[in-house]
Amino acid sequence: MTESLVEAGGSCHAPESPAVDSRAIATRLAALSHPARIEILKHLSASNSCCCREVVDRLDLAQSTVSQHLKILVEAGLVRFEPDRQRSRYAVDRVALADVSSSLSALVTSCCSGR
Amino acid sequence: MTESLVEAGGSCHAPESPAVDSRAIATRLAALSHPARIEILKHLSASNSCCCREVVDRLDLAQSTVSQHLKILVEAGLVRFEPDRQRSRYAVDRVALADVSSSLSALVTSCCSGR
DNA sequence: ATCGTTTATCGCCGATGGACGATGACCGAA
């Protein structure tokens, strides 16, 4: 299912090719490291169609703030953006989200079996 | 300002939700959302005993910077700290690390099946 | 046409993060 980036069993690891790209995973985790964005993700996944306004109604944040958070999530590749006529539609990219999770899982696995 | 996002400790509702605490997971992911800290985790897991100096030698960062990152990881509960006489010993808390991973996994799962 | 709604973006500001050097404390060795 996931890419086999982690060496299994072997204790030799390449010096310059890390099992997980620290910068890549840190960037995506940064997009997730805000409670409002987690809430947004949960709400997006709970309803099929989400416009910005809908999220604004749920969270107690200004519209501009929510729009900013949505933009961060889109730029991180975790949320897909589809400009409807008037209302933008936002939807969780479940594949990308699962990929982040598996990346972190790979990091943890490599940290736990790294010795 | 963000009180309405999460009711901390409140167990009055969320009867079937898998209790994905947005603030808790965001905090721990924040500790992981920096490439230097990911690198530190990888180095800590690769060697059984790691003092601060050892990490400084590998990463191209000042000693004070590395010490700060280590402190952040310790405060997040991801790294255990054991003051030796002269050299502090840092070690990955593999259980805590696995817990973060499973928390994110739970969030992703709830986002993917949350409809 | 105007009005109302939704959205993205801009500017601003306070708070935080991340980097560094300098400093002092601690400890082992000479």
Added chain:
DNA sequence: TTCGGTCATCGTCCATCGGCGATAAACGAT
């Protein structure tokens, strides 16, 4: 003792984040 090495913390600087209001653009409805 002194010297060298290690470490945590302090202060400073700069960049970014996170919040808001205001604004303009786009669109539907009237």
